[in-house]
Amino acid sequence: MSSIRQAALMDLLDDTSPTVRKALLAEFQSLGQDGIRFLQGVSRGQNRINGRHAHWYLTELKFADPIAEFREFIRSMNYELETGMFLMCRTLYPEFSIGESCSHLDSIATRCLELIVEPMSIREKCRVINRVLFHEFGYVGNAENYSDPRNSFINQVLMRRKGIPVTLSILYILVADRCGIRLDPIGVPGHFMVGCFEEGKPFFIDSFQRGLLRSPDEVFTLIRRSNLIPKVSDLAPAPIREVLCRCCRNLAQHFTASRDFVNARLFSSFVDDFEATYEQQVRH
Numbered sequence: 001m002s003s004i005r006q007a008a009l010m011d012l013l014d015d016t017s018p019t020v021r022k023a024l025l026a027e028f029q030s031l032g033q034d035g036i037r038f039l040q041g042v043s044r045g046q047n048r049i050n051g052r053h054a055h056w057y058l059t060e061l062k063f064a065d066p067i068a069e070f071r072e073f074i075r076s077m078n079y080e081l082e083t084g085m086f087l088m089c090r091t092l093y094p095e096f097s098i099g100e101s102c103s104h105l106d107s108i109a110t111r112c113l114e115l116i117v118e119p120m121s122i123r124e125k126c127r128v129i130n131r132v133l134f135h136e137f138g139y140v141g142n143a144e145n146y147s148d149p150r151n152s153f154i155n156q157v158l159m160r161r162k163g164i165p166v167t168l169s170i171l172y173i174l175v176a177d178r179c180g181i182r183l184d185p186i187g188v189p190g191h192f193m194v195g196c197f198e199e200g201k202p203f204f205i206d207s208f209q210r211g212l213l214r215s216p217d218e219v220f221t222l223i224r225r226s227n228l229i230p231k232v233s234d235l236a237p238a239p240i241r242e243v244l245c246r247c248c249r250n251l252a253q254h255f256t257a258s259r260d261f262v263n264a265r266l267f268s269s270f271v272d273d274f275e276a277t278y279e280q281q282v283r284h
Contacts, residue, residue, distance in 0.1 A: 001034045009038065013053045016099060026042040028057055036061070044072065048083045054097050055087075059094065066090035067266070072269065074273045077281060079240040080173055081185075088247060092263065096155045106169075108137060109178030116179065121253040124197050124213075125181055130211030132177065137161065141168060143216045147254045150265070152247050157255060161193035164191035166246055168207035184237035189247065190226040195237060202235070 009027070010018055018067050028035035039061075042054035048072070055069070070087045073079075086098050096216040115128045135140050142151050157163035157171060169185055176183045186195040187203060194205040204219050206212040214222070218270040220230040238246075248270040255264035 001031065003043075006038060007235060010042070010050065013042065013050050013057075016070070027062055028061060044076070048076065052083065052086065052102075055059050055090075056098060056250065059090075066094045068195045071273055074244075074270065075277050077241075077277060079244065081170060081240050081243065082241070082242045084240065084244045085170060085223065085247070089153045089155045091266070092153065093155060093269075101158055105178060106130060108175050111136065111176065111178050115133050122196055123179060123203060125174070125179065126196065126211070126213065128206075129175060129179070129181075133172065133207075135211040135238065139163070139168065139171065140210070141165070146233065148255050149251055149254045149258065149260075152251050152254065164250070165206075165208040166243070167249065169205075170243070172205060172207045185240075185243045186235060187242060188234055188236035189223055189228050189230075192246075193219070195235065196240060197237075204235070207272065241274060241278060245271055248274065 015021070028039065031038070032139045036058070037055045039058050042151065043058060045051060052257070054257050056255065067086070070091050073084060086101065087131050089096060090098075111133045112125075112129050112132045115132065116125050117130075121129075138159075139161045142164060145151070146164060150160060151162065151164040152167055154167060154170060166185075169192050173183050173185060176194075178265055182196075182198055183205070184195045184197065186193040188204075190206075194207060196205070202216060204214045204216070206214055216235055219235060222266075223230040223234060248267045251267040252264050252271060255261070255267060
């Protein structure tokens with residue numbers, strides 16, 4: 001395939017209009033293996049947005065292997081939270097629409113932006129996100145069925161409007177990012193939160209408690225209630241690798257609890273991949 005043709009296809013890849021998508025599908029089908037190799041190359045590249053669109057075409061063409069793609073993502077060490085969550089979802093829900101999930105996130109963020117009035121502090125903007133996410137859209141922590149594996153898949157969280165601390169925190173971060181607000185995942189021992197370090201004093205958002213804002217001292221008190229000794233490092237942002245690995249570890253435990261040992265082994269193997277990749281990186 002010529003470089004000119006590749007560039008033309010790349011320019012159209014992120015166009016989601018039905019007419020363009022139908023035409024591109026026909027084009028990739030006519031290109032055969034050249035088209036598949038082009039899409040696979042884009043899906044593995046640095047541009048994660050184009051990568052998601054390439055995954056969509058590969059799925060439509062029945063050339064996508066979601067489990068292999070997630071393993072490749074893990075081993076690439078090119079971690080991005082939204083991409084990683086979507087790829088993880090596709091290992092169990094290969095037919096789910098990434099585009100629909102992105103549109104859902106966009107609609108939540110759009111509503112937040114309608115209510116944000118500058119100049120607002122980040123704390124005030126987070127209160128707006130709280131109002132939209134937990135009151136208008138009705139997202140809640142699934143305390144009744146905490147170990148339900150669906151709580152750990154962002155597509156299911158978006159659809160069912162319930163999740164556990166880590167996925168609700170990820171949802172919060174993805175919405176905030178669309179609003180131009182930089183927030184970080186915080187792997188508090190025994191819990192998970194969102195942290196903001198952009199203002200003078202850091203504060204933390206407990207997504208499982210409908211966006212309750214907590215000070216560092218309040219987070220330390222929460223840690224002590226779990227009979228643990230808090231450390232300053234407990235409040236540090238968690239690397240994306242650790243966040244995704246934690247999701248996989250949760251799923252391995254929850255699938256084991258529901259006696260779904262096939263999926264428990266699958267997600268345990270993803271944890272092993274994350275840990276082995278990290279150890280290899282450290283050695284080099």
